[in-house]
Amino acid sequence: MTMAVTAVALAVLAVCLIGPVSHTLAQARWVRREPKAALVLWHAVGLAAGLAALGASAAVALAPLGGGLLGATFTWLSSAVQGDVFSDIGVGHSLLLIATFALGFRLVGTLALNTWRTLRARRRHRTLVDLVGRPWPKARGGRVLDHPEAVAYCLPGLTPRVVLTSGALKLLDEEEVAAVLAHERAHLEGRHDLSVLTFGAWAAALPWFPGVRRARRAVQALVEMVADDRASAVSDRTALASALARFGASRSLSTAPLGALAAADVTTLERVQRLLNPPPPARLARVGAYVSAVLLVAAPTLALLATA
Amino acid sequence: MARLGELERAVMEVLWSADQACTARDIVDALSDRELAATTVLTVLSRLERKGLVRRDRDGRAHRYRPLASREEHVAALMREALDTADDRVAALARFVHEVTPAEADALAEALAEAMRRRGKQRQQEAVQ
Numbered sequence: 001m002t003m004a005v006t007a008v009a010l011a012v013l014a015v016c017l018i019g020p021v022s023h024t025l026a027q028a029r030w031v032r033r034e035p036k037a038a039l040v041l042w043h044a045v046g047l048a049a050g051l052a053a054l055g056a057s058a059a060v061a062l063a064p065l066g067g068g069l070l071g072a073t074f075t076w077l078s079s080a081v082q083g084d085v086f087s088d089i090g091v092g093h094s095l096l097l098i099a100t101f102a103l104g105f106r107l108v109g110t111l112a113l114n115t116w117r118t119l120r121a122r123r124r125h126r127t128l129v130d131l132v133g134r135p136w137p138k139a140r141g142g143r144v145l146d147h148p149e150a151v152a153y154c155l156p157g158l159t160p161r162v163v164l165t166s167g168a169l170k171l172l173d174e175e176e177v178a179a180v181l182a183h184e185r186a187h188l189e190g191r192h193d194l195s196v197l198t199f200g201a202w203a204a205a206l207p208w209f210p211g212v213r214r215a216r217r218a219v220q221a222l223v224e225m226v227a228d229d230r231a232s233a234v235s236d237r238t239a240l241a242s243a244l245a246r247f248g249a250s251r252s253l254s255t256a257p258l259g260a261l262a263a264a265d266v267t268t269l270e271r272v273q274r275l276l277n278p279p280p281p282a283r284l285a286r287v288g289a290y291v292s293a294v295l296l297v298a299a300p301t302l303a304l305l306a307t308a
Numbered sequence: 309m310a311r312l313g314e315l316e317r318a319v320m321e322v323l324w325s326a327d328q329a330c331t332a333r334d335i336v337d338a339l340s341d342r343e344l345a346a347t348t349v350l351t352v353l354s355r356l357e358r359k360g361l362v363r364r365d366r367d368g369r370a371h372r373y374r375p376l377a378s379r380e381e382h383v384a385a386l387m388r389e390a391l392d393t394a395d396d397r398v399a400a401l402a403r404f405v406h407e408v409t410p411a412e413a414d415a416l417a418e419a420l421a422e423a424m425r426r427r428g429k430q431r432q433q434e435a436v437q
Binding site (some may be wrong): 005017099118122125127129130131132146147149151152153154156163165175180183184187192196217223236238239241242243244245246247248249255267268269272273276 | 316317320325326359361379382383384385386387389390391400401402403404405406408412413415417419420422423424426427430
């Protein structure tokens with residue numbers, strides 16, 4: 001393949017992934033039946049879109065140097081270290097190269113910044129929870145906060161915490177508490193926070209693309225379904241459903257900030273209904289999702305490596 | 309570290325329940341069953357000060373410490389953070405349930421009734437077996 005063909009193919013792939021593919025995947029119904037496979041597929045779509053977009057613009061920018069993308073990159077690097085950064089490729093291509101670097105730095109930089117902020121917020125929150133919360137021997141890292149409002153959440157990380165308010169313990173029966181714990185533990189063990197963090201960072205880095213926002217919302221909804229499924233495997237499914245419904249019904253009494261609703265594509269009600277009437281597994285969609293995920297990441301990688 | 313964290317809790321308990329600012333000596337006395345050294349308590353106090361949890365004032369030759377916020381104020385702040393739906397907060401902690409509309413709450417009440425009916429049935433079946 002020549003550089004031009006590679007560049008066009010990658011650009012088309014990037015546009016498809018950010019546009020129609022993410023739109024279709026966000027609307028797909030099978031994801032409720034196979035949330036884990038859908039989550040993997042979203043990661044592949046995100047990674048492939050990034051690779052394709054950066055690869056396409058790098059291929060166009062370095063095309064005048066010839067020798068395939070790897071060769072051209074090497075040629076450019078060796079003249080760049082001698083201080084001759086732009087003369088070999090001209091002004092237009094140089095600008096595109098700068099834009100490519102800028103996009104790459106923006107993606108990596110936003111992720112790094114968001115990670116740092118998140119870790120700091122978590123650490124501060126955990127310090128206070130440990131200080132004012134009662135240790136709760138029922139769960140590893142469990143803490144109870146004395147507050148009438150029913151709230152349950154977990155703080156992910158290397159020293160995770162599962163936090164419940166006394167209001168939540170009053171609201172739920174024993175089986176429901178066990179189900180809530182199993183749900184939160186599934187989040188912690190699956191490190192779902194890393195997926196949410198990464199897609200959140202990319203949505204913040206690229207606010208101009210609705211496809212990236214869709215991906216973030218879909219990932220947030222999918223990790224909840226994955227955690228619901230894992231919790232159902234180790235605790236009572238209907239108890240998890242009633243716990244969710246109780247929380248949801250109690251939460252609306254407090255004045256929830258408007259606009260918060262837009263954050264969740266799959267509502268609490270849908271989660272409850274999904275638990276009460278579990279949809280059958282969709283084996284074909286699951287296999288298709290995993291195969292597509294592998295192909296999506298492999299295709300742009302191979303195209304970049306194989307370009308002559 | 310676990311022990312230090314536990315000591316911080318204990319020292320904060322003393323400060324929260326005291327009517328006035330405490331000296332390190334007061335805290336050693338209040339926690340006398342632990343037989344702490346004054347230097348240990350001072351270490352814990354300086355950690356708490358660094359974390360922005362206590363304030364130190366000079367009183368003659370001694371320092372007096374008092375909590376910057378009550379336990380209830382800290383809990384309220386944690387609740388605000390836990391219920392905050394800003395995007396950077398969503399990543400920091402994972403909440404069990406997000407906000408619902410009043411219409412959804414009604415539907416959830418119905419779903420709850422259904423779930424409880426099924427759980428009742430489950431229990432009956434288990435009792436029969």
